[in-house]
Amino acid sequence: MVGALIALGVICAIFVPDSVSKGALLGMLPFAAVLAIISLGQTLVVQQGGIDLSVAGSVSLAVVYVTRLPQQQNSQLWKAVLVALASAIVVGVINGILISRIGINAIVATLGMSSLEYAVIMAISQGSPRRTTNLLNHIAANLFLGIPDSVYFAVIATVLVTLFLKRSIAGRRFEAIGASPRAGFAAGLKVQKHQMVAYVWAQLLYCLAGILLAGILTQPTAYQGDSLVFPSVTVVVLGGTSLLGGRGFPAASAVAALFLQQLNQMVLTLNVPFGIRTLVTAIALLIGIALYTIRWELVKARLKEFTSKRKVGAVSA
Numbered sequence: 001m002v003g004a005l006i007a008l009g010v011i012c013a014i015f016v017p018d019s020v021s022k023g024a025l026l027g028m029l030p031f032a033a034v035l036a037i038i039s040l041g042q043t044l045v046v047q048q049g050g051i052d053l054s055v056a057g058s059v060s061l062a063v064v065y066v067t068r069l070p071q072q073q074n075s076q077l078w079k080a081v082l083v084a085l086a087s088a089i090v091v092g093v094i095n096g097i098l099i100s101r102i103g104i105n106a107i108v109a110t111l112g113m114s115s116l117e118y119a120v121i122m123a124i125s126q127g128s129p130r131r132t133t134n135l136l137n138h139i140a141a142n143l144f145l146g147i148p149d150s151v152y153f154a155v156i157a158t159v160l161v162t163l164f165l166k167r168s169i170a171g172r173r174f175e176a177i178g179a180s181p182r183a184g185f186a187a188g189l190k191v192q193k194h195q196m197v198a199y200v201w202a203q204l205l206y207c208l209a210g211i212l213l214a215g216i217l218t219q220p221t222a223y224q225g226d227s228l229v230f231p232s233v234t235v236v237v238l239g240g241t242s243l244l245g246g247r248g249f250p251a252a253s254a255v256a257a258l259f260l261q262q263l264n265q266m267v268l269t270l271n272v273p274f275g276i277r278t279l280v281t282a283i284a285l286l287i288g289i290a291l292y293t294i295r296w297e298l299v300k301a302r303l304k305e306f307t308s309k310r311k312v313g314a315v316s317a
Helices: 002-015 022-047 055-068 074-101 106-125 134-141 149-167 169-179 181-186 191-217 226-238 250-269 274-293 296-316
Strands: none
Touching: 002 250, 022 055, 022 149, 022 169, 022 191, 022 226, 022 250, 055 074, 055 106, 055 191, 055 226, 074 106, 074 134, 074 191, 134 149, 134 191, 149 169, 149 191, 149 250, 169 181, 169 191, 181 191, 226 250, 250 274
């Protein structure tokens, strides 16, 4: 994935230099950081063989909480953040119970939860935007050493999730259960607990992303998370995490988020229609699925077998 990102940077520098100018990168990096944080949560869920379509509602709800509840008063921001975090935990627990304990399909459960979150959004905001506080804008959008603050949040989140999965006993159990829930159950592991925890941590990461997004945009819409569901799945696949569950690669997902955001930046600089930009994301997802789910050695063997048969047929003729 790092190689693909470098190759994209070279292509942009040669053919679309405006897309890698200082201003373009500073405008792109905060949104790449937000997508990276979301992708970490989606990675955890996908590792357990699930998928979380409540991203849109969860991010949008966090945005609404931290923009509407403080009423532009810096002193009230921390209360709004606590409400957003508490709400995220509740949503994660409900998703986890519905999916891991009751057995409802992950797509159905999370899509239904997203609809409920939008109902809460409408009740709080009536669909109208509200400016964020100056404090949140300072925390999320300022530069430190020439790099947007949101990037540091994404890096820290990536490091923590990676250390959990790759360096802790709980993380190794988490991956083992994702690879084979039956084997995990036979080994005496708490399969349902680990599956539920995945949705809780995912919601906390979505919440963090929504809070940062509210600070970056200063006056976001009440439905700011709508465009993030498809990209969140795309970057997880591009990062090498199998949609069937098992081992995950949070750092690769974060790099894939940067790759996809820069790809969109390049397409945006070319002034192509919005439909084409959506098509680019779809193509990226298809490429990711092809790279990591198709058994290319089998395809190669079949092609070789087909070619050999054609040669034999030609000789016989």
